[in-house]
Amino acid sequence: MLLPHTLTAMSGCVPLVFAGLHHLSLLFSLSFPLPLPLFHPPLKTTSGSKRPTTLSSSPLYHFSFPFCCSTASSYLALAGDHQFHRRRGISIALYSVSEPFVWFSCRSLTVLSPMLPVNRSRNQPRAGRSWLFSGMDYSDSRHKPHFLGKVLMAAILTALCIFILKQSPGFSGDSMFSRHEPGVTHVLVTGGAGYIGSHAALRLLKESYRVTIVDNLSRGNIGAIKVLQELFPEPGRLQFIYADLGDAKAVNQIFAQNAFDAVMHFAAVAYVGESTLEPLRYYHNITANTLVILEAMAAHGVKTLIYSSTCATYGEPEKMPITEETPQFPINPYGKAKKMAEDIILDFSKNADMAVMILRYFNVIGSDPEGRLGEAPRPELREHGRISGACFDAALGIIPGLKVKGADYPTADGTCVRDYIDVTDLVDAHVKALDMARPNKVSIYNVGTGKGRSVKEFVEACKKATGANIKVEYLDRRPGDYAEVYSDPSKINRELNWTAQYTDLQESLSIAWKWQKSHRNGYGSPSVMTA
Structure with a gap:
């Protein structure tokens, strides 16, 4: 099921969760298959179709851990809650198997952190290590207490934060x-x-x-x-x-x-x-x-x-x-x-x-x-757009002037009439x-x-609304246009x-013009x- 679980996160817990999972992942080379984020780029299915992706305005943190630390190129995305969107703009968490970055987004903070280097040359040779994967025993027994302590600390931090998150009011798979x-x-x-x-x-x-x-x-x-x-x-x-x-x-x-x-x-x-x-x-x-x-x-x-x-x-x-x-x-x-x-x-x-x-x-x-x-x-679509858009573009100097197609229609001033x-x-x-x-x-x-209002009436109203001297060029009729609608x-x-x-008409154009100017x-x- 695509609908993700949602977690209400406390800002102080987020670094702890990351730290705990990071320690566990590095130590055990494990993969953490946690839910997909509530918002992410469309995922290609085997049939080539795109699954829908969601961005909710509810104040929930949505976690995604496409985690595979055995390759040291893990990817993690955290899309902040709506309070974050309000202050910093929508933060879109993108992740890809080709980008060695992790997004950490908290309520008012966004940090792009580089992942562990992959295929990077070392200045000093690494000391040899031996792992027995059946028991996860490190060959040097002197480090075992330290190793077990790190494991225990990571597990405690992770369990503690998950417990706190579950007690949060928004924790539910039911949106x-x-x-x-x-x-x-x-x-x-x-x-x-x-x-x-x-x-x-x-x-x-x-x-x-x-x-x-x-x-x-x-x-x-x-x-x-x-x-x-x-x-x-x-x-x-x-x-x-x-x-x-x-x-x-x-x-x-x-x-x-x-x-x-x-x-x-x-x-x-x-x-x-x-x-x-x-x-x-x-x-x-x-x-x-x-x-x-x-x-x-x-x-x-x-x-x-x-x-x-x-x-x-x-x-x-x-x-x-x-x-x-x-x-x-x-x-x-x-x-x-x-x-x-x-x-x-x-x-x-x-x-x-x-x-x-x-x-x-x-x-x-x-x-x-x-x-x-x-x-x-x-x-690229402006040329197909509404006449108001063309008038505003001319007033802003985006285009040199307005081209009106047809001035010989059987109407009062020869131009098309529209509602x-x-x-x-x-x-x-x-x-x-x-x-x-x-x-x-x-x-x-x-x-x-x-x-009905004619195109000439519309252009005159637009000139008054914008205060611009819009140049108008009259061309031949466009096939398919009709005189009055x-x-x-x-x-x-x-x-x-x-x-x-x-x-x-002028009032509507004046309101639209204020938005266009800004x-x-x-x-x-x-x-x-x-x-």
Whole structure:
């Protein structure tokens, strides 16, 4: 079973444990097969798939001793508790058979200590030694009392610290995340390290939900996880699991080890332009991965699903505004993959006693009003990103100007018209959908403001929000773009009592701009996860 045992460590005991185990290992050439750490790089299985790895915000120390001292190249990892993460940033314990280092992490201290040298030349010859492995007797009897004393001391120290650790309140193989508790709703947020998913996780945590985030960080950012853990360090509030939803075994293992009450499924690649270049990737990532989630939900009795869909499933509607009854004829792989995922969910829910909410939302902008989270796409993906990101890049001087594709559409100013929904309003809709989800019922809602804004209007609002003179170059139309897309939010207004609050375009952009200015490099590179 992959779920590790957890030990609540007292800072003073940690060096004693290390000292005791170190003495025993060197003296006896033993291997100490202790549990895997709660957080470590994904482990390759024999089939080539990756097992999920977990980082919990509960104040527990998690030990790993991949120990083999007979080769003098032992590896030991200790991932500090969340108080350590709060003060020093997330400490990721990496270990590898090629790195002769040991991480010692205590609550406010991190030391990288070199291991015993391997294959290093000696200045002086070592005196000959003879071991009788049957009885562990050293040939020189004069050293036997000293040797036995060291063994006894190491054993006493180790036993003492293990005893103290077992008396600690957090010592249990049963994680708070692995059991249902009355009055506590445990939500799995897939893609919770991403732009929208992280904002949704923040809102859920503020509403006292228990949250597990699963993300492979291909589009998400570990910096967002760090922010959330700093905000909610209490035991049993938040855990992060690094895993790929395309790995069915890993997903099933996650469900087996956690008592989920509901799933918010955000994880997806989500760029229309990129989907036309890599269609198979989109079908795998969106459609196939949704199927994996549904199979795991069915196998483990999780009955509530809030699915993040898109207005791209509608394609090019002939009539505006778009209602939930507008025919769906998607025109790009992104929209098609989402439409297929919706169809699978609908078919599955008919015989599965499911509570399902499908939210089709429009163009997302903005960021957390308190400046804790924002949008931080990888540099190589910026060209496929949202128009707000392009405007901010131009305002920051990252790109020379903004390129607008199409100025001859049949609209008031010739540019495309879109419905821009603030991310704060969007996650509010998700939480209300979760509250209103009922068994044997599937509901579908458009999430938008109901008001269309042209690209020119958007650019002018961005100029005012940033105070920058953004240069704009108008190009030919992009194939597949349609003139107007905006929603009719009447159904969600009526049934979920939800109405967009952040409808001032310039205000939403101003909030997002504050975060962008103070995070020119986003949250920082997540490359440490895969180093």
